[in-house]
Amino acid sequence: MQLTVWTYEGPPHVGAMRVATAMKGLHYVLHAPQGDTYADLLFTMIERRGERPPVTYTTFQARDLGKDTAELFQTAARDAYERFQPQAMIVGASCTAELIQDDPAGLAQTMGLPCPVIALDLPSYSHKENWGAAETFYQIVRQLADKSRVAAPREGRRMRANLLGPTALGFRHRDDVIEVTHLLATLGVDVHVVAPLGATPAAIAGLGEADFNVLMYPETGDQAARWLEKTFAQKTVRSVPIGVGATRDFIAEVCAITGDAVPVDINEGRMPWWSHSVDSTYLTGKRVFIFGDATHAIAAARVARDELGFEVVGLGCYNREFARDIREAAKLYGVAPLISDDYLAVEEAIAASACELVLGTQMERHIAKRLRIPCAVISAPVHVQDFPARHSPQMGFEGANVIFDTWVHPLVMGLEEHLLTMFRDDFEFSDAAGASHLGHGASAPLPSAREGLGEGASIESPQSEGSLALAPSPSPSLEGREGSLLAEPEGWHPLAERELMKIPFFVRGKARKNTERYAAEKGIAAITVDTLYEAKAHYAR
Amino acid sequence: MSVALAARESAVVPRPIIRERGQREVFCGLTGIIWLHRKVQDAFFLVVGSRTCAHLLQSAAGVMVFAEPRFATAIIEERDLAGLADANEELDRVVTRLLARRPEIKLLFLVGSCPSEVIKLDLSRAAARLNASQHGVKVLNYSGSGIETTFTQGEDACLAALVPECAVTDASQLVIVGALPDIVEDQFRRLFADMGIVRVDSLPPRRAKDLPAIGPNTKFLLAQPFLGDTARALEERGAIHLPAMFPFGAEGTTAWLHAAAKAFGIDEMHFRSVIAPGRERAKRALARYAERLAGKSIFFMPDSQLEIPLARFLHGELGMELIEVGTPYLHRSHLADDLAALPADVQISEGQDVDKQLDRVRAARPDLTVCGLGLANPLEREGLSTKWSIELVFSPVHGFEQAGDLAELFARPLNRADILRRERLAA
Numbered sequence: 001m002q003l004t005v006w007t008y009e010g011p012p013h014v015g016a017m018r019v020a021t022a023m024k025g026l027h028y029v030l031h032a033p034q035g036d037t038y039a040d041l042l043f044t045m046i047e048r049r050g051e052r053p054p055v056t057y058t059t060f061q062a063r064d065l066g067k068d069t070a071e072l073f074q075t076a077a078r079d080a081y082e083r084f085q086p087q088a089m090i091v092g093a094s095c096t097a098e099l100i101q102d103d104p105a106g107l108a109q110t111m112g113l114p115c116p117v118i119a120l121d122l123p124s125y126s127h128k129e130n131w132g133a134a135e136t137f138y139q140i141v142r143q144l145a146d147k148s149r150v151a152a153p154r155e156g157r158r159m160r161a162n163l164l165g166p167t168a169l170g171f172r173h174r175d176d177v178i179e180v181t182h183l184l185a186t187l188g189v190d191v192h193v194v195a196p197l198g199a200t201p202a203a204i205a206g207l208g209e210a211d212f213n214v215l216m217y218p219e220t221g222d223q224a225a226r227w228l229e230k231t232f233a234q235k236t237v238r239s240v241p242i243g244v245g246a247t248r249d250f251i252a253e254v255c256a257i258t259g260d261a262v263p264v265d266i267n268e269g270r271m272p273w274w275s276h277s278v279d280s281t282y283l284t285g286k287r288v289f290i291f292g293d294a295t296h297a298i299a300a301a302r303v304a305r306d307e308l309g310f311e312v313v314g315l316g317c318y319n320r321e322f323a324r325d326i327r328e329a330a331k332l333y334g335v336a337p338l339i340s341d342d343y344l345a346v347e348e349a350i351a352a353s354a355c356e357l358v359l360g361t362q363m364e365r366h367i368a369k370r371l372r373i374p375c376a377v378i379s380a381p382v383h384v385q386d387f388p389a390r391h392s393p394q395m396g397f398e399g400a401n402v403i404f405d406t407w408v409h410p411l412v413m414g415l416e417e418h419l420l421t422m423f424r425d426d427f428e429f430s431d432a433a434g435a436s437h438l439g440h441g442a443s444a445p446l447p448s449a450r451e452g453l454g455e456g457a458s459i460e461s462p463q464s465e466g467s468l469a470l471a472p473s474p475s476p477s478l479e480g481r482e483g484s485l486l487a488e489p490e491g492w493h494p495l496a497e498r499e500l501m502k503i504p505f506f507v508r509g510k511a512r513k514n515t516e517r518y519a520a521e522k523g524i525a526a527i528t529v530d531t532l533y534e535a536k537a538h539y540a541r
Numbered sequence: 542m543s544v545a546l547a548a549r550e551s552a553v554v555p556r557p558i559i560r561e562r563g564q565r566e567v568f569c570g571l572t573g574i575i576w577l578h579r580k581v582q583d584a585f586f587l588v589v590g591s592r593t594c595a596h597l598l599q600s601a602a603g604v605m606v607f608a609e610p611r612f613a614t615a616i617i618e619e620r621d622l623a624g625l626a627d628a629n630e631e632l633d634r635v636v637t638r639l640l641a642r643r644p645e646i647k648l649l650f651l652v653g654s655c656p657s658e659v660i661k662l663d664l665s666r667a668a669a670r671l672n673a674s675q676h677g678v679k680v681l682n683y684s685g686s687g688i689e690t691t692f693t694q695g696e697d698a699c700l701a702a703l704v705p706e707c708a709v710t711d712a713s714q715l716v717i718v719g720a721l722p723d724i725v726e727d728q729f730r731r732l733f734a735d736m737g738i739v740r741v742d743s744l745p746p747r748r749a750k751d752l753p754a755i756g757p758n759t760k761f762l763l764a765q766p767f768l769g770d771t772a773r774a775l776e777e778r779g780a781i782h783l784p785a786m787f788p789f790g791a792e793g794t795t796a797w798l799h800a801a802a803k804a805f806g807i808d809e810m811h812f813r814s815v816i817a818p819g820r821e822r823a824k825r826a827l828a829r830y831a832e833r834l835a836g837k838s839i840f841f842m843p844d845s846q847l848e849i850p851l852a853r854f855l856h857g858e859l860g861m862e863l864i865e866v867g868t869p870y871l872h873r874s875h876l877a878d879d880l881a882a883l884p885a886d887v888q889i890s891e892g893q894d895v896d897k898q899l900d901r902v903r904a905a906r907p908d909l910t911v912c913g914l915g916l917a918n919p920l921e922r923e924g925l926s927t928k929w930s931i932e933l934v935f936s937p938v939h940g941f942e943q944a945g946d947l948a949e950l951f952a953r954p955l956n957r958a959d960i961l962r963r964e965r966l967a968a
Contacts (some may be wrong), residue, residue, distance in 0.1 A: 001589075001613055001615040001616060001617060001618060001621055001626075001628070001631040001632060001634075001635050002615070002616045002618060003613055003614075003635045003638060003639060004592075004595045004614045004615075004616050005610065005613045005614075005615075006595075006599055007592060007595050007596055007599060009592075010593070011591065011592040011593045011596060013593075014593075014596065028548075032654045033686070033687035033688045034565040034566075034567055034568075034569060034687045034688075034689025034691065035567075035568055035569025035571065035572075035597060035686075036593060036597075036687065037564075037566045037567065037568075037653065037915060038568055038597045038600055038601055038915070039600075040914075040915030040916075041548075041600065041913070041914035041915045042600055042603075044914065044915050044916070044917065044918040044919060045914050045915075045917075045918065048918060049918065049919075050917065050919055050921070050922030051919050051922070052916065052919045054888070056564060057564055059563075059564050059565045060688065061688050061689070062658070062686075062688040062689045065688070079563075079896075083896060094593060095591035095593050095655070095656055096591070096593075096594070096655035096659055096687075096688070099622075099656060099659045099660060114844075117950065123619070124592065124593070125591070125617060125618055125619040125621075125622055126618070126619040128592065206797060220613040225716060269724055358602065367723070382806065386724070395898070433682050512897060
């Protein structure tokens with residue numbers, strides 16, 4: 001058993017729902033108890049979808065268990081076909097139905113439904129959401145793609161590519177599809193099928209007619225892409241065009257397939273100049289902690305270091321299936337890879353890293369809020385805020401523009417940083433004021449940030465009152481933890497402590513950390529003002 | 542007050558009831574943890590279940606409540622199922638780790654789920670075992686599984702599990718049963734105190750140590766209509782249920798308070814004078830909303846079991862027209878007074894076949910549909926105004942002082958639709 005407070009991924013059948021809901025003309029019959037219908041709200045509330053997900057749940061109850069839950073499944077499947085008339089159906093079980101072993105696959109097969117029925121085997125007790133989405137998409141492609149339909153001879157026509165991987169509830173998938181489609185158009189390539197997002201089973205049947213595939217999201221599309229590669233000898237573009245450099249790589253990879261020269265006059269957007277302009281000098285060496293799904297985290301690390309001049313101090317992912325990729329990337333940045341779906345472990349790693357910016361998921365956004373570190377979201381799991389009304393892709397050159405804005409915005413700006421240091425004692429520059437462009441609460445001082453958690457999110461540790469003065473000390477929930485890495489430091493002389501408080505709040509954590517590390521290395525028991533400045537000199541960059 | 546009595550007698554008249562058995566679109570009983578863990582401040586809820594259970598709790602709150610909450614899930618893994626790990630030993634390990642980290646916890650609920658029920662993991666034995674090994678912490682268990690409980694029934698199961706822990710007393714006292722926001726509970730306590738009912742307790746209590754004692758001279762009011770098992774458990778301990786309308790709106794609250802006043806022999810004139818200010822405030826607040834809501838039609842999808850009393854309130858006190866009142870389960874005796882106050886021909890439905898019910902919603906095109914979060918946006922997209930039912934469980938809506946707030950919850954979607962429509966017309 002695994003003790004879990006929050007999860008990065010839902011169960012695998014939720015992954016299947018992300019595929020079914022993304023598609024049109026497909027219906028999912030899910031053998032599941034009534035409570036599992038909660039998953040509908042992920043799509044209707046978080047993504048604001050105006051239609052119910054195309055899912056019929058059998059909603060069996062305890063009293064059905066002794067009788068015939070199999071018949072219940074068949075009735076639900078028959079009714080769903082009659083009502084929704086899908087081109088194809090997928091059938092499967094959620095965690096509870098998996099235990100009662102009704103075999104939805106076999107049951108559906110014997111019913112002779114007048115449409116293709118694809119059986120899903122998604123083991124709930126060993127796998128998770130992304131895996132479920134990938135497996136579902138793969139099964140749909142494998143069983144519906146018509147092997148006799150292959151790409152026509154080129155004969156002067158434009159090349160055609162499939163875009164693979166975007167799903168419902170994906171982080172900016174909606175906008176990335178638009179951006180990648182534009183990018184391909186400038187390279188003389190038409191999009192044949194986008195799948196699963198927006199695809200019908202009929203469109204899936206014709207996937208083989210494309211000249212090549214673009215694997216946008218390996219987490220959900222890799223398995224299907226490999227099968228298409230094998231079956232139709234379609235090449236796969238694997239560069240994920242997040243950031244300017246990766247988008248250039250993507251263009252080069254596409255051009256290698258089309259046989260065309262890389263265009264020289266391509267508009268690379270504003271991001272390179274925005275980053276180069278002197279105003280961005282203050283971004284140099286900002287310590288950034290990156291966590292998300294592996295694809296987004298790895299892409300973010302490259303943008304952070306090579307295109308914005310940050311220092312990557314942490315890199316990790318929650319999807320173990322891609323652990324190898326993260327380990328390799330972590331070597332590039334000289335950091336220890338963090339592969340974990342335990343958000344408490346991620347929180348401890350963030351606190352210990354003394355970073356100045358967190359690039360993460362919605363989970364890290366909350367962690368960062370508690371630790372009072374600026375944060376931008378780069379990956380699922382998503383929140384209603386990750387479905388903005390405006391076009392805001394991550395991919396392509398426009399995606400790079402969006403990334404510049406969203407990552408730089410939460411930081412305290414360059415000149416302001418200096419003013420805060422020079423005028424520490426000016427009441428308007430106190431910690432309480434926060435960064436001037438962020439309005440109330442964005443980097444509010446700790447006590448009021450705690451009050452601000454008000455709506456149902458009160459802080460619960462009994463010790464929380466005692467440590468308010470130590471501004472960036474770990475979150476109260478961390479303090480209450482057994483074996484916390486962040487035991488209250490001993491040996492700070494009151495004068496040194498006071499001096500520490502004069503350092504602006506957004507770098508104070510780093511100063512405290514460095515000083516303590518320095519003191520520990522030198523065997524200094526009592527930290528004085530001198531120790532503080534010796535450590536500063538020691539770690540000066 | 543004789544109206545209520547007469548009404549109860551007429552409740553035996555058969556009503557048209559649709560009983561359906563199809564896909565249900567409701568939460569399971571685990572969802573109750575979202576509000577129960579805030580109410581009992583030193584209790585912790587450990588769900589023994591699957592990743593789905595953990596994901597539900599995280600999603601059902603609407604937002605992720607990110608302070609470390611007083612609930613968690615012990616996720617059953619393949620090795621637990623395959624018998625490679627002893628599930629009981631695993632559970633003990635998880636609980637020991639949890640309690641070591643949260644020393645302030647005094648009451649731990651092991652909450653059963655669909656998977657734990659299906660694999661027949663005996664949580665009552667686990668609770669007994671842990672009670673012996675974990676000092677200073679009371680360990681109880683109940684089931685919030687979706688194969689046995691629907692949404693608010695989880696609270697019923699939780700409170701019923703507390704009843705055997707209550708001490709015995711012969712004292713004459715009143716117990717308010719059902720989790721209410723503290724502010725509402727305090728309002729009721731002030732009213733009872735002013736009437737002269739001295740000993741008033743609450744189930745659930747705010748702290749585990751304040752669990753009320755129960756005995757033959759205990760009389761109890763149900764604050765929520767979904768507490769059938771809890772009421773039965775209390776009656777088995779000799780406590781007496783005071784039947785009444787549920788305390789929504791001016792009339793519902795008056796009837797509910799009056800049931801206690803009568804049972805405790807409070808003078809009628811005194812009772813009226815005590816409640817008069819609150820009742821008047823409630824009526825004033827409601828008058829404003831009656832102008833907005835009277836004549837508007839409403840359709841309740843089954844959800845929280847609050848549907849019957851809320852329909853009674855909306856029809857009786859605000860003049861709304863009831864198209865269909867769906868409820869997951871109809872507890873006839875607890876709802877007798879509210880049922881009696883409904884028009885005789887109102888369409889009630891019990892259970893659900895969600896697609897058929899949505900067909901009826903589309904055919905009737907009600908002014909307002911009360912439904913769960915999975916259905917609200919799709920109905921809005923079809924041009925139908927909706928009210929999320931979960932808000933009715935999460936916000937303070939009981940009693941005189943909240944009567945206006947409760948009406949506001951129903952008026953706001955209609956006002957918003959009007960504002961946006963005006964905007965469209967102007968454009």
